[in-house]
Amino acid sequence: MYDIIIIGSGPAGMSAAIYAGRGEMKTLVLEELNAGGQMNYTYEVDNYPGISDMPTGAELSGRMKAHADMFNIEFKNEKVREIENHDGEIKIVKTRKGSYETKTIIFATGASHRKIGVGGEDRFYGMGVSYCATCDGAFFKGQDTCVVGGGNVAFEDALYLARFCKSVTLIHRRDTFRAAKSLVSKAMQNPKINIITDTVVKQINGDTTVSDVIIENVKNYRQQQLNVSGIFIAVGQDANSALAKNYVSCNEYGFIVTDNLMNTNIKGIYAAGDVRNSPLKQIVTAAADGAIAATSAINYING
């Protein structure tokens, strides 16, 4: 019988594990891939307080894992497939390899960036295709780039990139934007930003890195080639909440709803990091959520 089972070992799960370990809880972390979550896709982390030597995301993951290991946390490389008796005092977490009984569960399953589903998107991921301008934008200093999307994130990304990129073309499939008007007008006034509406990306080309994208007008189907070395895709994020959705309350976008103690609507079940309805999806906020979730779980167990 575990006190706490943490699903996912990104920064939220890892931080929860450290706090659970410090609280001497019998804790199991279940991770389907590599410890570290999305951090493993980050070339360089320059915004985590106190870590100014700018480690790669994979290095930071290793450091967090080593830190959690100091507290004898049990890690298993298994994907959680089902949770039984979710509202009982003893919950059962199931993977292909086994069933684990626990008093509490922390969902730290993260989120995945939504893809546009065109040729070259997967092939050039990390080689010109990015889903995070604040993370990867600096690598495109002085270069031509484009942003795909019409929401706040797409406009914020375009404005951010325009600070140091040679040019930014914002490509949006409609002729109206979901983004705040203030952001749209700022972008329109920026001489480095060119906005192309009613247009979609059809193909991303290159050799080892991105060299150009083929775009198509959705009204007249005219295609053109846009020479860019970076394409930033900002068409939304999907929460990895499929497992929780059937019983834990989620918002209209599928993110788990919590209060500020990371409680879900079910006693003994918590959510932390990108999978929940958090306002900022970064390593530092995920780690903070994990700490709060573990503390709430400890308080629940201790009555």
Ligand SMILES: Cc1cc2nc3c(=O)[nH]c(=O)nc-3n(C[C@H](O)[C@H](O)[C@H](O)COP(=O)(O)OP(=O)(O)OC[C@H]3O[C@@H](n4cnc5c(N)ncnc54)[C@H](O)[C@@H]3O)c2cc1C
């Ligand atoms: C390319 C890129 C660059 C970034 N750069 C930065 C940056 O420089 N600075 C910054 O602060 N943030 C950055 N971010 C964002 C940051 O990485 C995320 O906000 C953070 O990792 C979220 O942490 P998390 O623990 O909530 O989720 P995640 O990191 O997504 O981890 C979730 C984990 O849960 C596991 N999981 C999911 N479902 C299951 C299941 N059913 N069973 C078992 N395991 C499961 C996943 O395999 C994953 O390992 C970047 C993101 C990306 C994609």
